[in-house]
Amino acid sequence: MIALEIEHLSVRYGRTVALDDVCLRVASGEIVALVGPSGSGKSTLAAAAMDLLPVQAIEQGVVRIEGTDIRTLPEARLEALRGGRVGIVFQEPATALNPALPIGRQIGEVLELHTALGRDEIATEVARLLARVGLDLSPQRYPHSLSGGQRQRVAIAMAIAAEPPLLLADEPTASLDPVAQAEIGALLLSLVRERDMGLLLVTHDLALARRIADRVVALDHGRLGDQALLPVPAAPRAPREGGETLLVLDGVTRTYPERHGRVAALTDVSASLARGETLAVIGESGSGKSTLVRLALGLDQPDGGRIAIDGQEWKGARGRDLRAMRRRVQAVFQDPAASFDPRQTVADIVAEPLHLLGRLPAAERIAMVVEALAHVGLDADAAVRLPQAFSGGQRQRIAIARALILKPDLIVFDEALSALDPILREEITRLLLRLQADHDLGYLFIAHDMDLVRRLADRVLVLRQGHMVAVGPIATVFDRADDPYLAALLASAD
Amino acid sequence: MTRWIGPILLALIAAVALLSIVWTPWNVAAIDVARRFQPGSFPHPLGTDQLGRDLLSMLMAGAGPSLGVASLALAIGLAGGVPLGLIAAARSGWADEAIARAADILFAFPALVLAMLVVAVLGPAASHAALAIGLFNIPVFVRVTRAAARSIWTRDFILAARLAGKGRWLISLQHILPNVTGPLITQATLQLSLGVLAEAALSFLGLGAQPPAASWGRMVADAQTLIGVAPRLVLLPGLAIVLTVFAINLAGEALRERLAPETGL
Numbered sequence A: 001m002i003a004l005e006i007e008h009l010s011v012r013y014g015r016t017v018a019l020d021d022v023c024l025r026v027a028s029g030e031i032v033a034l035v036g037p038s039g040s041g042k043s044t045l046a047a048a049a050m051d052l053l054p055v056q057a058i059e060q061g062v063v064r065i066e067g068t069d070i071r072t073l074p075e076a077r078l079e080a081l082r083g084g085r086v087g088i089v090f091q092e093p094a095t096a097l098n099p100a101l102p103i104g105r106q107i108g109e110v111l112e113l114h115t116a117l118g119r120d121e122i123a124t125e126v127a128r129l130l131a132r133v134g135l136d137l138s139p140q141r142y143p144h145s146l147s148g149g150q151r152q153r154v155a156i157a158m159a160i161a162a163e164p165p166l167l168l169a170d171e172p173t174a175s176l177d178p179v180a181q182a183e184i185g186a187l188l189l190s191l192v193r194e195r196d197m198g199l200l201l202v203t204h205d206l207a208l209a210r211r212i213a214d215r216v217v218a219l220d221h222g223r224l225g226d227q228a229l230l231p232v233p234a235a236p237r238a239p240r241e242g243g244e245t246l247l248v249l250d251g252v253t254r255t256y257p258e259r260h261g262r263v264a265a266l267t268d269v270s271a272s273l274a275r276g277e278t279l280a281v282i283g284e285s286g287s288g289k290s291t292l293v294r295l296a297l298g299l300d301q302p303d304g305g306r307i308a309i310d311g312q313e314w315k316g317a318r319g320r321d322l323r324a325m326r327r328r329v330q331a332v333f334q335d336p337a338a339s340f341d342p343r344q345t346v347a348d349i350v351a352e353p354l355h356l357l358g359r360l361p362a363a364e365r366i367a368m369v370v371e372a373l374a375h376v377g378l379d380a381d382a383a384v385r386l387p388q389a390f391s392g393g394q395r396q397r398i399a400i401a402r403a404l405i406l407k408p409d410l411i412v413f414d415e416a417l418s419a420l421d422p423i424l425r426e427e428i429t430r431l432l433l434r435l436q437a438d439h440d441l442g443y444l445f446i447a448h449d450m451d452l453v454r455r456l457a458d459r460v461l462v463l464r465q466g467h468m469v470a471v472g473p474i475a476t477v478f479d480r481a482d483d484p485y486l487a488a489l490l491a492s493a494d
Numbered sequence B: 001m002t003r004w005i006g007p008i009l010l011a012l013i014a015a016v017a018l019l020s021i022v023w024t025p026w027n028v029a030a031i032d033v034a035r036r037f038q039p040g041s042f043p044h045p046l047g048t049d050q051l052g053r054d055l056l057s058m059l060m061a062g063a064g065p066s067l068g069v070a071s072l073a074l075a076i077g078l079a080g081g082v083p084l085g086l087i088a089a090a091r092s093g094w095a096d097e098a099i100a101r102a103a104d105i106l107f108a109f110p111a112l113v114l115a116m117l118v119v120a121v122l123g124p125a126a127s128h129a130a131l132a133i134g135l136f137n138i139p140v141f142v143r144v145t146r147a148a149a150r151s152i153w154t155r156d157f158i159l160a161a162r163l164a165g166k167g168r169w170l171i172s173l174q175h176i177l178p179n180v181t182g183p184l185i186t187q188a189t190l191q192l193s194l195g196v197l198a199e200a201a202l203s204f205l206g207l208g209a210q211p212p213a214a215s216w217g218r219m220v221a222d223a224q225t226l227i228g229v230a231p232r233l234v235l236l237p238g239l240a241i242v243l244t245v246f247a248i249n250l251a252g253e254a255l256r257e258r259l260a261p262e263t264g265l
Helices: A042-049 A075-081 A103-114 A119-132 A148-160 A178-195 A206-212 A289-296 A319-326 A346-357 A362-375 A380-384 A392-404 A422-439 A450-456 A474-478 A484-491 B002-022 B055-090 B094-108 B111-122 B126-153 B156-163 B168-204 B216-226 B232-259
Strands: A002-013 A016-027 A031-035 A057-065 A086-089 A166-170 A198-203 A215-220 A223-225 A245-257 A262-274 A278-282 A304-309 A329-332 A410-414 A442-446 A459-464 A467-473
Touching: A002 A042, A002 A198, A016 A031, A016 A042, A016 A057, A016 A198, A016 A223, A031 A042, A031 A178, A031 A206, A042 A057, A042 A166, A042 A198, A086 A148, A103 A119, A103 A148, A119 A148, A148 A166, A148 A178, A166 A178, A178 A198, A178 A206, A178 A484, A198 A206, A206 A215, A245 A289, A245 A442, A262 A278, A262 A289, A262 A304, A262 A442, A262 A459, A262 A467, A278 A289, A278 A450, A289 A410, A289 A442, A329 A392, A329 B156, A346 A362, A346 A380, A346 A392, A346 B156, A362 A380, A362 A392, A392 A410, A392 A422, A422 A450, A442 A450, A450 A474, A459 A474, A459 A484, A467 A474, A467 A484, A474 A484, B002 B055, B002 B232, B055 B094, B055 B126, B055 B168, B055 B216, B055 B232, B094 B126, B111 B126, B111 B168, B126 B168, B156 B168, B168 B216, B168 B232, B216 B232
Parallel strands: A031 A198, A031 A215, A086 A166, A166 A198, A278 A442, A278 A459, A329 A410, A410 A442
Antiparallel strands: A002 A016, A002 A057, A215 A223, A245 A262, A245 A304, A459 A467
């Protein structure tokens, strides 16, 4: 049985071609992963499969679900189809669930709409579905009391409630931490096999696609491409000798006041980073990575232990000493949209750290901005534009230029590549490796993506709930697959 | 096209207010009891009031105190509220608590009643009315500035500014203030129209601009017993107040659309 069949589908928005003559089949029990960079037409394809395209879209071609051409169906039948014959799982479970209704009600609603079950049978079925997606929770719970992974399980329970022959999942793991990502991937795989559903998995997570999909289809500028377009997982980098020690964390503890006593965000963490070396920090959400970033940047001080840059502690540094330390450490943040003041031009943004140098002649400032932009492969004329005019990858280049302008010794990357699609991520990764080699930079690299960690890092620090699980050269740590936490983190990548 | 109605109307009212400072068709202070209750005709297009003053001149002269008091009150509110809001957002802890709670306390009083008290103590005058209304604009701007600024403080670009060695105050000036102007302008137009209404209410009670200066609120008050004899003496100044508030709100709407077209707020 063919769950989904798309033949010669083309979609245009005005003059923009979103999909160009796309043919795609998803058989029952098969997982087809649809990958591609942002703006490649993935979401348009998913919307077309449910006949949910915006009215401005001009559509040509045939979409069949279980052999029925959905474009010939009247609206009433289409409504029965969505949620009934086609289950949908969205990227952001926080917004896909209704915050005002208990989860049991929301799953029950799907059953009410799409099956002939009575009230008691629905209650039984809801309990069975919750158990099936691995949730040992009362159906009376509200979405806000669940974690991201649990919410996504609820969303999956809703999607499969009416036993649809086809499931559409649009970036179902993108907003989850690595452990939850691995679990949701495994859950989808087992459901597809058990229920003989077809699954069209829209994602830009190649690792996930490779792990659970039977076939991977790449979409680029609205055309189906071949897999050769996709970046190949790169070989881990060769171990290198680090230079002099740059950053030292020694028994670092940071606690925050809470309603009852204090809660520890980091407990007794020790690590070091040498010039020219990359230390990756990995761990699930809430493991203390963000606290570590703030401490390493000197934006926050530890309660215990010491943090030093080149032997000099952040704690107690004042005035000229503090400014001298700040000049050596810069950062690149996760979300390129939030890391720039929307009212400043690229020149103002990139020049911001120059504040640490005091007053400079305008000509000198401009020369330094242009040089920093050149290092990241941007033209000088980018300087006069606003950051909103740039794409995600270019914005991250601007952020890197800002971090580079003072020629620091250490750059902290806080999930800096997570928001990028695989092709851009590959580009920026190459840029980072080149810059590191050229300028002998130390990188403190916070990441979710294990492929990236293998590619970039020399050593790795694994955190769990604020405690160190492991620290050491990447090969040594990643070989310890006997540790279940580490195994789960690593499984999210391959 | 409709988006221009508000700004154009407001500009006209402001132009009339400015014109009335140097010229009105008749002297509004000149009482001529012999010519009272004249209907609209050639020398007096809108007729005369119970004391024989030209109604058109009175309406023109009334625009000045109305917009003037509201603008001055707005300026007081902005000058007091924005810095306090920025300080509260920049400093967590006692300073923030003190400013926020003080604003809450000022909010808890019915503004107009307290404004009456302030004017009663200082003595009735247009400038005192502006001071009283402005005082109650301050907590409004403290709140708006503080709330908007706090959300900006959590953004990554503030971390980047701190890494550049910038202190709280410099960040407040260079990054926070430019990014809170949107909500501030929105709130400012609201407070301006509320100011026009408050000025009308105070001068209706005799606490605003004093005779012989003209004022819409007092025109309504003086003529209220004559509504059966000459309804235009009450209706026209009332209409002028409504039209001004309407113009400010439309202009504010247009401004908001320009500043944040996607939010539709």
